[in-house]
Structure formats: structure tokens, C-alpha cells
Amino acid sequence: MAGYVTTVPKNASGPKLHKSTITHTTEPRLVRVLLITIALLFLGFLLILPLVSIFAEAFRKGVEVYMAALVETDAAAAIRLTLTVAAIAVPANLIFGIAAAWAITKFRFKGKNVLITLIDLPYAVSPVIAGLIYVLLFGAHGWFGPWLAAHDIKVIFALPGIVLATIFVTFPFVARELIPLMQAQGTQEEEAAVTLGAKGWRIFWRVTLPNIKWGLLYGVILCNARAMGEFGAVSVVSGHIRGSTNTVPLHIQIVYNEYNFAGAFAMASLLVLLAVVTLVVKSIVEWKFQDRHSREKE
Numbered sequence: 001m002a003g004y005v006t007t008v009p010k011n012a013s014g015p016k017l018h019k020s021t022i023t024h025t026t027e028p029r030l031v032r033v034l035l036i037t038i039a040l041l042f043l044g045f046l047l048i049l050p051l052v053s054i055f056a057e058a059f060r061k062g063v064e065v066y067m068a069a070l071v072e073t074d075a076a077a078a079i080r081l082t083l084t085v086a087a088i089a090v091p092a093n094l095i096f097g098i099a100a101a102w103a104i105t106k107f108r109f110k111g112k113n114v115l116i117t118l119i120d121l122p123y124a125v126s127p128v129i130a131g132l133i134y135v136l137l138f139g140a141h142g143w144f145g146p147w148l149a150a151h152d153i154k155v156i157f158a159l160p161g162i163v164l165a166t167i168f169v170t171f172p173f174v175a176r177e178l179i180p181l182m183q184a185q186g187t188q189e190e191e192a193a194v195t196l197g198a199k200g201w202r203i204f205w206r207v208t209l210p211n212i213k214w215g216l217l218y219g220v221i222l223c224n225a226r227a228m229g230e231f232g233a234v235s236v237v238s239g240h241i242r243g244s245t246n247t248v249p250l251h252i253q254i255v256y257n258e259y260n261f262a263g264a265f266a267m268a269s270l271l272v273l274l275a276v277v278t279l280v281v282k283s284i285v286e287w288k289f290q291d292r293h294s295r296e297k298e
Contacts, residue, residue, distance in 0.1 A: 054272055057265040069266035077243045078251035078267070084159070085234075085247065086227040089166040093223050097174025098216070102208070105182035106190065119176065122169050130168045131236025134161055157239030162247065165233035170223045177219030178212055185211055218285045225278040229271055 059066055069075060100119060104112060122130065136142050138155035148155060155161045189211070193203045209216075231249040238245040246254065248267055256264035 051272055054265055054268050057261060058269040060265075061262050065262050066266050066269075069260075069263040070270065072263065074243045074246065075251060075255075075263065075267060078246045078248050079270070081159070081162070081245070082228050082247045085162055085166050086224055088163050089170055089227045090220060090224050092167055093171045093174050094216075094220060096171055097176075097178055097219060100175045101178035101182050101212075102204075104179055106187055116179075119172050122172050127165075127169050127230065127232030128236055131165050131233040134164055134168075134233075134237050138164075156237050157241065157245060159245075161237035162234050162245065165237045166227050166230055169230055169233050170226045173223040173226065174216065174219035177215050177222070181212055181215040182208075214285055214288055218282065221278055221282050221285065225275065228274055 070079075100115065103109070104116060135156055137144055138148060138161060139145050140149065140156075142156075155164070189207050190203050193207050198206070228247075229249060230247075231253075234247055235250060235253075238247070238250060240246060240250060240254065242251075242254065248271060252264050252267045252271075255267070
């Protein structure tokens with residue numbers, strides 16, 4: 001049957017084998033080469049070529065222009081704001097993800113399926129819609145707008161609104177990495193710890209956390225990457241105030257529309273570098289997790 005791999009053990013009945021196992025596929029070599037070539041061309045055209053063009057455009061006018069674009073006042077403010085938003089959103093989602101995964105996998109309660117559905121909601125809702133929801137709630141003419149204005153509290157077109165929008169679009173990442181992992185591990189180790197007299201926090205720090213640390217780190221990496229690169233929801237609630245409420249993606253759009261291509265591609269290269277670092281760390285975490293899982297099976 002095409003696409004399947006067949007293995008024959010050494011002690012199987014039949015002709016004598018010279019190796020412990022024989023592995024073969026039914027696809028001809030030409031088919032395999034063709035499939036690999038198509039995949040590489042697809043990745044090269046849609047991924048590698050655009051990334052190379054970003055750096056080529058960023059450094060077209062020289063390193064001095066590139067560095068000047070990164071330290072320019074509005075660009076530096078955008079970088080600081082992006083880092084600040086990520087520094088708030090990621091820990092918030094970390095706490096929520098652990099709490100949600102713990103509740104879903106360790107306890108039985110009514111509404112568990114509803115909670116799981118709500119965790120998946122940002123995957124189904126457009127980020128722009130998420131931003132509009134917060135405008136409806138906290139905008140000048142929103143449900144809480146008059147009360148916020150009376151108490152001189154700014155949410156929309158300010159840091160709180162950007163943080164809320166970013167948290168909304170990123171909160172599934174940690175929880176969704178931990179839930180299947182903790183379900184697969186079961187509750188046997190926690191139950192054994194309880195029988196030995198351990199309490200809640202001690203069980204979490206000594207039993208649960210060591211078992212989920214690589215999955216937790218993986219979720220945090222993905223959450224951080226999405227938080228720094230989010231555009232749609234943040235665009236709605238930010239107000240595009242230069243030097244104040246523009247994150248890096250919003251700043252890229254503004255300077256690009258002003259035909260400042262050097263500045264736009266310089267900032268874009270910053271996000272590309274972030275993506276590359278994220279992929280490297282992600283690969284290391286995956287390797288560590290798979291290596292640990294293999295040792296446990298042995």
C-alpha cells in the first residue's frame with residue numbers, strides 16, 4: 001500500500017536476512033525527489049525569499065541608516081511599548097493557563113466543556129472583532145466609558161486597552177499546550193503525593209510543575225511571539241498615537257505608508273529576528289521534551 005513503511009524482524013520466517021530489519025517504501029525514487037522538491041520550492045518562494053528581501057531592503061542604504069531607524073524616537077517608543085505589553089500579557093496568560101489547565105485536567109465540575117470552548121474562542125474570533133469589543137466596553141460611548149471618563153481613567157487609546165487586547169488574542173497558547181500534556185500524565189502522581197501528606201502548593205511545585213515545565217515553556221514562547229507581533233486587535237484600541245500607543249507592527253505600517261521604506265524594513269527585520277529566535281528556542285524545547293519523554297519510556 002503506497003505511503004506505508006514495512007519492517008521485517010530478523011527472526012521472522014522466510015528467507016534469511018542479512019540485517020536485523022529491512023525498511024522500504026513503495027514510492028519510486030523519482031516520486032520522493034519530486035515531492036521533496038515541491039516542498040522546498042514552496043517554502044523557498046513563500047518563506048525564505050520574503051525573509052531575505054526584508055533584510056536586503058533594511059540594509060540597502062547601509063548599516064548607519066538601519067541603526068538610525070531603530071533608535072529614532074518613535075521607533076524606540078514603539079519597541080518599549082511592545083516589550084512592556086509583552087511583559088504584562090505573557091505572565092498574565094501564564095497564570096491563567098496553569099490555572100485553567102489544572103482545573104480542567106485535575107477536577108470534575110459542571111461547565112468544563114464550556115470553559116474549554118471559551119479558551120478556544122480567540123482562535124475563532126477575528127482580532128479586529130476583539131478590539132471592537134473592548135471599544136464597545138471601554139470607549140467614550142461604551143458601556144463603561146462615562147464612568148471611566150468621570151474618574152479620569154483611560155483604557156482605550158492607552159496602555160490598558162492595548163494590554164487587554166493582547167491578552168485576549170494570546171490567552172489560549174499556554175493553556176492549550178498544558179491541557180493535553182496534563183491529561184496524558186493523569187492524576188496518579190498527585191494522588192500519591194496526597195496520600196503521603198502533601199498539600200496543594202507543595203504538590204504543584206514538587207510534582208506537577210517538573211512534569212509540565214517544557215510544555216509550559218513552549219506555550220510561553222508562542223504566547224510571547226504572538227504578543228509582540230499582534231496587529232489587528234491592537235490597531236483598533238491603540239488610536240495610532242505616534243510615540244505613545246504604537247507598537248512595533250503599527251509603527252511599521254505608519255512609516256511604510258509614509259514611504260520610509262528603510263525605517264519600515266528595519267523594524268520588520270527586528271520582528272523577523274524575534275521570530276527566528278523564537279523558532280530556535282522552540283526547537284530546543286521540543287528536543288528537550290522529546291528526549292525526556294524517550295528516557296521515561298525506556
